[in-house]
Amino acid sequence: MSTRQSVEELVYRSCMLLDDRNFKGYLELCEPGFRYTISAHSPEIRKDMIWLQHDKKGMETLFTNLPRHNSDHSPITRHATVYSVEMDEANGQAKVVSALQVFKTTLDGGVTELFAVGKLYDTVSLNGGGPKLAERTVKLDTRMLGIGYHVPF
Amino acid sequence: MSRNAAQWTQKPKLPSTHYVDTRIYTDEQIFREEQEKIFNQCWIIACHESEVPNPYDYRTFNHPGGEPIFIMRGDDMKVRAFYNICPHRGNILLYDPVGNAKRVTCIFHAWSFDCKGSCTDISRGTEGYQNRLSKDDVGLREVRAEIGFGGFVWVNIDDGACTLKEYIGDALGLLEPTMEQPMEVFHYHKAIVNTNYKLWHDTNSEFYHDYMHYFNRITGMMQPGYFDRKYVGYPNGHASVGSMSIKYDAYDGGEQRGLGWPGLAPGGWILVDVFPGMTYNLRTSVMRIDTSIPLGPNKVMIEFRGLGLKSDTPEQRAERIRDHNTIWGPFGRNLHEDLLGVHGQGLAMREMTDSKWVIHGREESSTIHDEIGMRHFYAEWGRRMGRKAYDPMAESRPAAAA
Numbered sequence: 116m117s118t119r120q121s122v123e124e125l126v127y128r129s130c131m132l133l134d135d136r137n138f139k140g141y142l143e144l145c146e147p148g149f150r151y152t153i154s155a156h157s158p159e160i161r162k163d164m165i166w167l168q169h170d171k172k173g174m175e176t177l178f179t180n181l182p183r184h185n186s187d188h189s190p191i192t193r194h195a196t197v198y199s200v201e202m203d204e205a206n207g208q209a210k211v212v213s214a215l216q217v218f219k220t221t222l223d224g225g226v227t228e229l230f231a232v233g234k235l236y237d238t239v240s241l242n243g244g245g246p247k248l249a250e251r252t253v254k255l256d257t258r259m260l261g262i263g264y265h266v267p268f
Numbered sequence: 269m270s271r272n273a274a275q276w277t278q279k280p281k282l283p284s285t286h287y288v289d290t291r292i293y294t295d296e297q298i299f300r301e302e303q304e305k306i307f308n309q310c311w312i313i314a315c316h317e318s319e320v321p322n323p324y325d326y327r328t329f330n331h332p333g334g335e336p337i338f339i340m341r342g343d344d345m346k347v348r349a350f351y352n353i354c355p356h357r358g359n360i361l362l363y364d365p366v367g368n369a370k371r372v373t374c375i376f377h378a379w380s381f382d383c384k385g386s387c388t389d390i391s392r393g394t395e396g397y398q399n400r401l402s403k404d405d406v407g408l409r410e411v412r413a414e415i416g417f418g419g420f421v422w423v424n425i426d427d428g429a430c431t432l433k434e435y436i437g438d439a440l441g442l443l444e445p446t447m448e449q450p451m452e453v454f455h456y457h458k459a460i461v462n463t464n465y466k467l468w469h470d471t472n473s474e475f476y477h478d479y480m481h482y483f484n485r486i487t488g489m490m491q492p493g494y495f496d497r498k499y500v501g502y503p504n505g506h507a508s509v510g511s512m513s514i515k516y517d518a519y520d521g522g523e524q525r526g527l528g529w530p531g532l533a534p535g536g537w538i539l540v541d542v543f544p545g546m547t548y549n550l551r552t553s554v555m556r557i558d559t560s561i562p563l564g565p566n567k568v569m570i571e572f573r574g575l576g577l578k579s580d581t582p583e584q585r586a587e588r589i590r591d592h593n594t595i596w597g598p599f600g601r602n603l604h605e606d607l608l609g610v611h612g613q614g615l616a617m618r619e620m621t622d623s624k625w626v627i628h629g630r631e632e633s634s635t636i637h638d639e640i641g642m643r644h645f646y647a648e649w650g651r652r653m654g655r656k657a658y659d660p661m662a663e664s665r666p667a668a669a670a
Contacts (some may be wrong), residue, residue, distance in 0.1 A: 153599060159327070159365045160319055160456045165589050167599040176521035183482040185605045258457050262607035263598040 118246075122209050122239050123197045125246045130193035133266070138178035145171055145248045146240050151267060155233075155255040166255075167267060174267070186265040191230060192218045193268060198234075202241075208249065211237040215253065217268050231257035231268065277624050279658075285643055286629035288657040290617045293464035293626075298653070298660060299565040306544050306652050308333035308425040310504075311435045313546050313559050315339055316573065317419040318452040320347060324368045324383055328352055330569070331425065332465070332545065332561045337411060338362050339421050340372075342383040349413035349423045350385050355406040385410045418447040418548070418555070418575075439506035442538050443548055445531035451555060454585060455574030455592055461607055463614030465545050465562040466649075468570060471606050472539070472547040472558060473507060473641035476630060480609055483519055483594075483601045488537075491515045497636040505543030505648025507641040511536040514551065522594070527553040527587045530577075541641060543648055552591035553584075566618050572596070572603070 116124075125144060132141040142149075151174055153167040169177060194216040201210045212234060219230040233255035240249040253268050280287045292298055314329040314337060326340040329349075336352040338361070354361050354374040361372050361381070371388065373380045380389040385408035390397070412424045414432040417440050422432050429435070440447075461468070471477060475497070478484040488494050493512035501507045513535035516522045528534055529550060537551035545560030555575040562568050574596065576588040595602040617623040628646070630639040646657040651668040653660075 155457075157456045160453045161366060162454060162456075164455055164457075165593065166457075166597045167593055168590065173521060180482070180520055180601075184601055185480055185482075185608060187604070187608055259460065260457075260598040261459055262461060262611050263459070263600070263604040265599070265601070265604055267599065 118202065118209070118241065119200050122200050122211055122241075122246050125239060125248065126195050126197055126211060126213050126235065126237060129248060129251075130195050133268075134190070134192055136266070138175075142171060142175060142178075145174075147171060149174070149248055150250045152250075152252045153255060153268065154252060155258050157258065177267070181265060184265060187262060189219050189221050191264065191266070191268075192220065192227075194218070195235060204241075207240065207242040209239040209241060209246070211235070211239055213237070215268065230264075231255055231260060233257065233268075276622070280625055280627055280629065282627065282629045284656070284658045285647065286639075287625050287627045288646055289660050290623045290626055292649075292655075292657055292660050293467060293613075293617050294565050294619045295660070296565055298655070299562065301653060301655075302544075302562070303333045305654075306649070307331070307562075308335075309429055309652070310544055311414075311422045311424045311429070311432050313420045313542075313557065314349065314413070314423045315421050316451065316453050316557075316575065317347065317415050317421055318450075318578065319366065320421070322368065324370050326362055326367055326369060326372075327421075328362055328365050329423070330561055331423065333425055335411075335425060336360060337423060339413065339423075340369075340383050347413055347415055347421055348383070348385065349411040349421070350381075351409040351411065353409070354379060355387075355408065356390075361408075379406070381408050418443070419451055420557070435504055436506070436542070437503050439502040439504075439508060439542065440540055440548065442508050442510070443540060443550060446529055446538070446550055446555075447531075449530055450578040451575040452578040452580070453573050453575050454589060455597060456572065457598055458569055458571050459598075459607060460563070460567065460569045461611050461614065462567055462618075463610040464566060464617070465560040465568040466645075467610045467613045467617075468558070468560050468568055469541065469545050469547070469645065470628075470642050471610055472549070473541050473645055474628075474637075474639050475509065476637045476639065477606075477609060480605050481602050486518045487514050487516055487522065488512065491518070495632075495635055495637070499634045499636075499638055499640050499644075501640065501644035505645050507541045507644050509539040509636070509641070511538050516552070527584055527591070529553055529555070541645070543645060552594075553588045554592045554596070556592070556596055566614055 149171040156163050195213045197213045199212045215233050215235050217231040220227045236252040238250040240247045315327045319327045320341040323343045326338050329337045331337050338352045339349050341347050356379050359376045371380045378391040382388050387403040387406045414422050478489050498510045517524045540548040547558040549556040557573040559571040574592040628639040628642040632638040
């Protein structure tokens with residue numbers, strides 16, 4: 116498998132694992148120094164906003180705390196399409212940009228609706244042992260998320 | 269013991285001030301009356317002054333009474349509000365939510381207006397209207413606007429309404445020491461929820477629902493001082509909730525907040541509900557402002573703003589954003605739970621569900637789980653609507669003066 120293929124597979128696997136709520140498996144795809152951010156630009160206040168930001172430990176705690184909270188249990192499905200992979204061999208990294216669509220399916224009846232669109236901006240570490248996520252920024256175009264959601268995209 | 273149909277519809281065995289008929293949340297006629305008798309007569313937050321910092325900056329606002337509005341800072345730095353409606357053919361004048369326009373020109377037929385609402389140009393005016401209609405006849409509809417109580421831009425559709433200061437009275441007194449420094453909006457998002465706007469305001473008006481919030485149970489309800497927090501009601505339907513010291517590090521992954529907010533005791537939390545659908549919520553290092561914009565009896569759009577201080581360093585702002593996002597924002601732990609709750613109320617109370625009563629009957633010496641905040645709101649609601657919240661379809665009385 117080429118490096119590009121393995122990078123693409125990493126992106127897709129990260130989506131599948133989160134879809135399955137396999138949080139342990141998701142975190143295994145991440146470097147120890149992993150950082151995760153959800154951001155959006157608000158034309159209304161003319162500012163970039165951060166809506167969620169954690170390091171790997173923070174993500175682990177967020178996942179651990181999930182069952183203690185009341186949450187919308189409608190499952191979401193992440194559809195990613197890798198647009199570009201730019202290798203930075205000197206630094207053992209790849210910069211990856213993927214389109215992201217998130218669909219939400221109701222538990223009662225199974226109606227599916229588009230929940231959010233945006234892009235994934237990933238920094239992937241290529242330092243042996245297979246590619247790992249070093250950083251992920253989800254830049255959302257969608258800013259109206261209804262009642263919101265407790266699980267990161 | 270469960271109840272049969274007749275028992276289900278019996279009035280609760282409580283004073284009539286302590287429950288409401290759920291038709292106040294679902295009836296189309298009542299909703300229209302609320303727009304006319306409440307929203308079009310009360311002061312409403314349209315935006316924050318930091319959203320229109322420069323001359324000719326504008327910001328659009330969907331007023332809960334139904335009127336499209338825009339706020340504009342003039343070349344004299346005064347902030348004014350106008351209907352976002354062209355007096356010619358009724359088109360929206362400003363399509364984008366924000367911008368900067370020395371002249372507001374309607375895209376349809378190029379009629380232009382200045383920052384004070386005067387018409388400055390009617391394209392081919394003389395040719396078409398001769399001397400039958402002039403620019404002086406077609407100025408924009410100006411809406412009363414005042415800046416106050418933390419630098420918010422308040423608007424009132426009613427030209428004869430009292431001043432903003434008279435409307436608020438002492439309700440925001442608890443927060444006055446915390447609003448001396450200029451603030452700035454760093455977070456903005458909207459949520460549309462299929463529920464009645466009053467149910468969102470109710471959620472902001474009672475803390476008994478802290479049972480829904482794991483975060484608040486651990487960091488607040490289980491800590492000393494929680495049950496001492498007091499509700500105070502004010503004229504015009506506003507209410508405040510006193511502070512305590514929240515133990516933020518009691519939540520896994522949480523930590524005691526270092527930054528805080530000037531004028532707020534460490535770990536403090538002050539909340540003020542402003543009639544009919546706005547809430548000031550100051551805790552950790554962030555001021556959150558909710559503005560409810562009802563879109564129908566069972567649909568509300570809520571605007572959420574998070575504010576820090578204009579003087580923030582990048583590090584301070586980053587800390588405020590972290591504090592904000594832990595519990596608020598679309599991915600926050602508490603906001604999602606609150607919205608899930610009112611979404612569920614909307615499901616259960618929509619028309620034809622045979623939902624009948626909502627009980628606001630807790631009395632605990634006006635402390636945190638007392639439901640006096642909601643009772644205070646519905647007393648004002650009834651006064652303005654000329655209806656009884658517990659019997660809204662009884663022959664209505666003339667509404668009280670605003």
